[in-house]
Amino acid sequence: MNTFDYLVLLGVLVGIAAYGMWRTRGKRDLRTYVRGAGNTHWLTIGLSVMATQASAVTFLSTPGQGYESGLGFVQNYFGAPLALIIISVVFLPIYRRLNVYTAYEYLGKRFDSKTRLLGAGLFLVQRGLGAGITIYAPAIVLSTVMGWRIDATIICSGLLVVGYTVTGGSPAVNLTQKYQIGVIFVGMIAAFFVLLAKLPAGLGFGDALAVAGDFHKLQAVDFSLNPDRRYTVWTGVLGGLFLALSYFGTDQSQVQRYLAGASLRESRLGLMFNAVFKIPMQFFILLLGVLVFVLYQFDRPPVFFNQTAWHRQVARDSTGKTDGARG
Numbered sequence: 001m002n003t004f005d006y007l008v009l010l011g012v013l014v015g016i017a018a019y020g021m022w023r024t025r026g027k028r029d030l031r032t033y034v035r036g037a038g039n040t041h042w043l044t045i046g047l048s049v050m051a052t053q054a055s056a057v058t059f060l061s062t063p064g065q066g067y068e069s070g071l072g073f074v075q076n077y078f079g080a081p082l083a084l085i086i087i088s089v090v091f092l093p094i095y096r097r098l099n100v101y102t103a104y105e106y107l108g109k110r111f112d113s114k115t116r117l118l119g120a121g122l123f124l125v126q127r128g129l130g131a132g133i134t135i136y137a138p139a140i141v142l143s144t145v146m147g148w149r150i151d152a153t154i155i156c157s158g159l160l161v162v163g164y165t166v167t168g169g170s171p172a173v174n175l176t177q178k179y180q181i182g183v184i185f186v187g188m189i190a191a192f193f194v195l196l197a198k199l200p201a202g203l204g205f206g207d208a209l210a211v212a213g214d215f216h217k218l219q220a221v222d223f224s225l226n227p228d229r230r231y232t233v234w235t236g237v238l239g240g241l242f243l244a245l246s247y248f249g250t251d252q253s254q255v256q257r258y259l260a261g262a263s264l265r266e267s268r269l270g271l272m273f274n275a276v277f278k279i280p281m282q283f284f285i286l287l288l289g290v291l292v293f294v295l296y297q298f299d300r301p302p303v304f305f306n307q308t309a310w311h312r313q314v315a316r317d318s319t320g321k322t323d324g325a326r327g
Contacts, residue, residue, distance in 0.1 A: 009146075012183055013160065014160070016176050016179050016180060016183075017160055017161075017163065017164040017176060018164075019175075019176070019179070020164045020168050020172040020173075020175045020176035021163070021164045021167045021168050021172060023168075023171075023172070023175055030101075031101075032169070032170075032171065033169035033170065033171075034101045034102075034169065034170055034256070035101055035170060035256070035259050035260055036169075036170045036171045036174060036259075036260030038260065038261075038262060039262045040171075040174055040260040040261055040262060040266065041262070041266060042261065042265075042266040042267070042268075042269035042270040042273065043178075043270070043273065044174055044175070044178050044270075045174070045257055045258050045260065045261055045266065045267060045269075045270025045271075045273075046269070046270040046271070046272075046273030046274055046277075047177065047178045047181045047182075047273075048173070048174045048177040048178060048181075048257045048270075049248070049254060049257045049258065049270060049271065049273075049274050050181055050273075050274055050277070050278070050281070051177035051178075051180050051181040051184070052177065052253050052254060052257060053247070053248075053254065053274075053278075054181075054184070054281065055134045055137075056134060056137050056138040057133060057134055057137045058285065059184060059187075059188070059285060060137050060138070060141065061137075062282065062285045062286060062289065063285060063286070063288045063289030063292060064289060065286060065289060066217070066285070066286035066287060066288065066289020066290045066292075066293070067289040067290070067292050067293045068289075069217075069230075069231070070212070070215075070216065070217035070218060070219060070220075070286075070290060071217065071218055071219065071220035071283065071286050071287065071290065072219055072220060072222060072230075072231040073231055073282075073286055074220050074279060074282050074283050074286055075220070075221065075222065075231045075232060075233055075235070075236035075240075076231065076235075076236050076239070076240050077236065077240055077244075077278055077279050077282050078233060078236035078237045078240055078279070079236060079237045079238065079239065079240025079241030079242070079243070079244055080240055080241075080244040080248075080274075080275070080278050080279070081275040081276075081278070081279070082237070082241050082244075083240075083241050083242075083243075083244030083245045083248060083249070084244065084248060084271045084272065084274055084275040084278075085272075085275060086245065086249075087245065087248055087249045087271060088267075088268040088271050088272065091249045092258065092264065092267055092268060092271070093264065094106065095255065095259060096259070096264055096267070100259075101259075102120070102252050102255065102256070103119070103249075103250050103251070103252050103255040104116050104117075104119040104120040104123065104252065107119045119250075120252075123251065123252055127251075127252075127253060135154055135157050135158050135161070136154060138157065139153040139154045139157055142157070164176060170256055170260060171260075174257065174260060188284060188285065188288065191288055192284075192287075192288060192291070195288065195291040195292065195295060196208075196291070198295055199291075199294070199295060199298070200298045203298070208291060208294045211294050211297060212290045212291075212293065212294050215293070215297075217290045217293060218290070220283070221233055248271070248274075257270070258270050258271055
């Protein structure tokens with residue numbers, strides 16, 4: 001890490017959050033704070049929904065799925081487009097007609113306050129645990145690259161996110177996530193070209209795919225009815241459909257995004273944006289993992305991929321042995 005790397009990293013982390021706080025300054029009424037000003041464009045909704053669902057955990061763990069089992073994991077998302085269509089046709093008009101602030105407010109109107117509180121409580125517990133993992137995963141990378149203590153990295157990252165979220169509310173989150181997903185896309189493309197550059201001389205992208213195919217890493221679709229198969233079209237369509245219905249249709253972290261749309265049409269277009277691009281995005285992330293697998297067919301993989309932590313532990317063990325010998 002050189003000075004320029006530090007400037008880029010801190011500039012992106014602090015700059016995006018500061019920009020979101022500045023753009024949403026002065027918006028203090030409850031409706032705007034929770035649902036936005038009601039003028040959010042469909043592209044902002046689409047990118048915000050995608051950024052909320054595709055957290056740092058996705059971009060750190062999904063390539064590992066590609067490395068281990070190939071492209072088959074993408075089948076888990078085959079039910080998502082169907083679910084988003086159902087939500088656009090059924091769920092979304094109900095939410096907008098009732099003019100609710102949250103998905104759980106609908107439960108209160110449909111049933112009673114106890115049901116609303118139960119749904120909201122379950123969401124808060126689940127989302128709290130999920131947010132902890134979402135912050136912990138990139139903190140591992142940052143602490144490794146920067147040499148920071150991981151607990152300090154987690155606290156600083158959490159305070160930064162809480163700061164602009166509390167200050168700007170839903171508009172700040174929608175606005176900043178639009179730029180965050182842009183940074184993620186640039187990072188994905190950069191990782192792709194870096195992997196191609198690190199392949200042995202004379203081995204192009206087509207050759208890399210041929211090698212991956214020989215190891216059965218490119219089987220993205222499996223129509224098998226064998227229940228022992230982990231990833232198939234049928235499990236992806238059926239299981240993915242109901243999973244996506246529950247997440248995109250009732251989880252407030254998602255519902256809040258498309259309720260901010262300027263109209264029913266804008267909200268629907270935002271969801272259809274995800275219906276079209278969700279599977280290609282996951283496919284590309286898995287492909288990065290497959291390319292990492294191909295790379296290490298020509299180069300010895302490390303025993304432990306986190307080299308910084310590896311060397312730190314080796315140095316710690318060496319110090320302990322030295323101290324023990326002296327004693």
